[in-house]
Amino acid sequence: MMTVSLIVFLIVALITLGSALMVVIARNLVHSALWLVLTLFGVAILFGLLQAGFLAVVQVVIYIGAISILIIFAIMLTRRIASDTGPRFNENWGWALGISLMMFAALVWVIVSWPGFHVQAQPLDARFEPVVELGKALVSPNGYVLPFELASVLLLAALIGAIVIAWERKPEGR
Amino acid sequence: MTDPINLIAEWLRGLLAGWGLSSGLVIFIMTLLGVVVTAAFVLLMDVFLVWVERKVVARFQDRLGPNRLGPFGLIQPLADVIKLLIKEDITPIGADRVVYNIAPILALATVLVLWSVIPLSPTVLGADINVGVLFIVAAGAIGTLGIIMAGWASNNKYALIGAFRMVAEIVAYEVPMVIALMVPVILARSMSIGEIVQRQTIWYIVLAPVAALVFLITAIAELGRAPFDLSEAESEIVAGFHIEYTGMKFGMFYAGELLHALTMGALFASFFLGGWRGPFAEQVPILGVFYLFLKAFFIYWVIMWVKYSLPRIRIDHLMEFSWKFLTPLILAVVMITALLDKLLGEPGTLIYTLGMLVANLIVVWITLTLLRTYFRLERKRVGEERPVAAPDLTPAARIERTS
Amino acid sequence: MIPLSYYLIFAAGLFSIGLFGVLARKNAIAILIGIELMLNAVNVNLVAFWRYRTPGMIAGQVFTVIVLAVAAAEVAVGLALFISIYRRRDTIAADQIDLMKW
Numbered sequence: 001m002m003t004v005s006l007i008v009f010l011i012v013a014l015i016t017l018g019s020a021l022m023v024v025i026a027r028n029l030v031h032s033a034l035w036l037v038l039t040l041f042g043v044a045i046l047f048g049l050l051q052a053g054f055l056a057v058v059q060v061v062i063y064i065g066a067i068s069i070l071i072i073f074a075i076m077l078t079r080r081i082a083s084d085t086g087p088r089f090n091e092n093w094g095w096a097l098g099i100s101l102m103m104f105a106a107l108v109w110v111i112v113s114w115p116g117f118h119v120q121a122q123p124l125d126a127r128f129e130p131v132v133e134l135g136k137a138l139v140s141p142n143g144y145v146l147p148f149e150l151a152s153v154l155l156l157a158a159l160i161g162a163i164v165i166a167w168e169r170k171p172e173g174r
Numbered sequence: 175m176t177d178p179i180n181l182i183a184e185w186l187r188g189l190l191a192g193w194g195l196s197s198g199l200v201i202f203i204m205t206l207l208g209v210v211v212t213a214a215f216v217l218l219m220d221v222f223l224v225w226v227e228r229k230v231v232a233r234f235q236d237r238l239g240p241n242r243l244g245p246f247g248l249i250q251p252l253a254d255v256i257k258l259l260i261k262e263d264i265t266p267i268g269a270d271r272v273v274y275n276i277a278p279i280l281a282l283a284t285v286l287v288l289w290s291v292i293p294l295s296p297t298v299l300g301a302d303i304n305v306g307v308l309f310i311v312a313a314g315a316i317g318t319l320g321i322i323m324a325g326w327a328s329n330n331k332y333a334l335i336g337a338f339r340m341v342a343e344i345v346a347y348e349v350p351m352v353i354a355l356m357v358p359v360i361l362a363r364s365m366s367i368g369e370i371v372q373r374q375t376i377w378y379i380v381l382a383p384v385a386a387l388v389f390l391i392t393a394i395a396e397l398g399r400a401p402f403d404l405s406e407a408e409s410e411i412v413a414g415f416h417i418e419y420t421g422m423k424f425g426m427f428y429a430g431e432l433l434h435a436l437t438m439g440a441l442f443a444s445f446f447l448g449g450w451r452g453p454f455a456e457q458v459p460i461l462g463v464f465y466l467f468l469k470a471f472f473i474y475w476v477i478m479w480v481k482y483s484l485p486r487i488r489i490d491h492l493m494e495f496s497w498k499f500l501t502p503l504i505l506a507v508v509m510i511t512a513l514l515d516k517l518l519g520e521p522g523t524l525i526y527t528l529g530m531l532v533a534n535l536i537v538v539w540i541t542l543t544l545l546r547t548y549f550r551l552e553r554k555r556v557g558e559e560r561p562v563a564a565p566d567l568t569p570a571a572r573i574e575r576t577s
Numbered sequence: 578m579i580p581l582s583y584y585l586i587f588a589a590g591l592f593s594i595g596l597f598g599v600l601a602r603k604n605a606i607a608i609l610i611g612i613e614l615m616l617n618a619v620n621v622n623l624v625a626f627w628r629y630r631t632p633g634m635i636a637g638q639v640f641t642v643i644v645l646a647v648a649a650a651e652v653a654v655g656l657a658l659f660i661s662i663y664r665r666r667d668t669i670a671a672d673q674i675d676l677m678k679w
Contacts, residue, residue: 004198005578005579006578013583021594023611024594024595024597024598024614029604029606032610036613039614039617043617047621050624051628052628052638053304055638057305057309057311057312061308061312063617065312065315067613067648067649067652068319069315069318069319072322072326076326076338077660078659078660078669088604088607089601090601093601095600096596099597100593100594100596100600101593103592103596104592104593107589111589117580118581119580121581121628124632130638134635134639144639144643154646154647158649158651161657162654165657165658165661166661168664
């Protein structure tokens with residue numbers, strides 16, 4: 001049975017997978033990053049289809065607004081290799097292709113063979129507000145306050161670490 | 175007859191259902207129509223904005239502005255549009271053709287989608303999504319991407335530098351902006367913009383003046399307007415990221431910028447000035463649209479006022495202003511707001527309002543005191559006598575230098 | 578309606594593409610992009626399992642949020658490292674960053 005959501009899912013999934021493939025095989029790194037943006041956007045739409053609207057928007061804000069822009073910045077700062085003329089794959093790419101295909105085949109085999117994966121979604125409880133529940137879960141002591149705080153500490157550490165690593169030390173005496 | 179928009183929508187819905195279309199198709203057609211009508215209305219407004227901008231800047235600079243075509247020069251923007259349309263469309267050699275052409279579309283489209291979550295009146299609201307506030311931030315993020323794409327694809331140094339500056343600026347100012355938006359979210363207990371407007375029996379600019387001011391400043395920075403217009407600083411990098419664009423592609427950047435300013439006005443109005451709220455707006459919903467645009471144009475005028483009064487600031491000052499001043503300030507305000515919200519009980523009471531207002535005023539006073547102390551020390555440091563650098567002329571030093 | 582397995586197959590595809598990128602690309606930034614693809618596949622899985630198996634519990638979404646935070650931290654530090662390496666070695670091709678000490 002083809003419903004509207006199924007059609008939307010198929011189109012979005014195909015575009016997303018196609019652009020993911022372009023991310024990996026594009027020769028120009030900036031193109032690679034731009035295809036990545038399209039992939040991330042497709043994943044955000046899938047989150048929307050899964051009725052996780054908050055995550056869909058957060059995906060766009062964090063992944064497209066922060067991570068992709070950071071990646072594009074880094075590519076442009078290391079500009080000489082952005083338009084790399086050499087081969088874009090290393091000499092082991094055949095092995096990589098084989099491993100990836102085997103991985104994919106194994107996963108698909110597992111997914112197809114177990115009937116528990118073919119369930120349909122139950123409609124969400126009308127009173128269930130994912131955003132409210134998520135907010136409560138993230139800060140309540142019975143919920144996930146410890147992982148949440150750990151993630152905050154990790155972000156702070158990453159912030160300081162990134163600054164320290166990328167700091168351009170001026171040579172002495174100048 | 176007080177709500178003509180919904181009346182027409184109902185009539186159309188009945189008409190379509192009468193033709194025997196399925197209900198899903200009717201909803202689809204109605205949504206599509208809504209999108210087209212809203213986008214067309216906003217874009218027509220955009221043409222009008224060109225005239226408003228020119229007239230207002232003329233007033234600020236003691237000129238007349240466009241006054242030849244039509245009454246008060248009202249037909250001038252149409253002439254501008256025709257001029258843009260018939261200009262030669264140039265794609266520079268070495269440009270990345272596809273990315274180059276997508277960038278202006280992204281720049282305008284991300285502004286247009288913002289109108290889908292702004293409540294125009296109590297009954298007219300595109301999409302009442304429960305994460306509306308974050309949606310605005312997300313649209314802004316994609317707009318940034320449009321700029322960086324334009325800068326990179328033009329294959330031009332000035333364009334790239336302009337895009338770099340713009341992105342650095344937007345990323346720096348997005349942080350205080352998102353945190354400032356948290357204040358109305360805390361006050362309204364909802365991230366849906368329709369809900370935020372609905373709860374504003376007292377305008378939030380009274381409850382959270384500091385957050386409102388920070389949001390206005392960061393909005394101007396996000397627009398890339400003076401005094402934050404480093405991305406298109408004419409005297410340094412000619413025109414910034416859109417240097418290579420001609421004709422209607424440039425027109426789309428220009429239209430996007432003007433419309434973005436008005437959209438920011440509408441958002442500011444929705445968050446802090448009560449959106450469509452006003453006398454009789456609940457009874458006569460069409461008045462809500464009028465009130466919203468009145469407030470939006472007022473903020474737009476304030477933005478223009480700032481733009482044509484202040485000189486451009488230096489890029490390091492720009493960064494320092496965001497990271498060292500706005501971000502700590504607004505973080506403190508958010509913490510105080512959340513704390514007071516717990517302490518003062520139900521919103522809407524007099525004590526709640528007064529408590530919030532007084533807390534904000536105290537924050538302003540403390541900030542001003544700190545700034546005054548800092549600049550007094552800074553002036554003392556700059557003004558004090560310092561030893562003048564003089565070459566060491568002893569023979570030993572000379573030998574050491576030459577060796 | 579869409580069965581759960583469609584989402585899982587999609588995620589498996591995304592993960593495998595990301596894995597190929599990580600294993601085969603030369604440029605370090607491209608490898609980082611591949612890792613991002615893999616993390617996104619994980620996120621899709623987490624949200625899909627939340628929606629189909631335990632819609633009443635929010636754990637799946639919480640995990641996704643934490644994965645997002647980890648991804649952001651990883652990209653920030655990773656790119657800082659690459660820029661630092663680029664300054665010293667003038668390359669970020671992963672197979673040329675092969676000296677322990679320079």
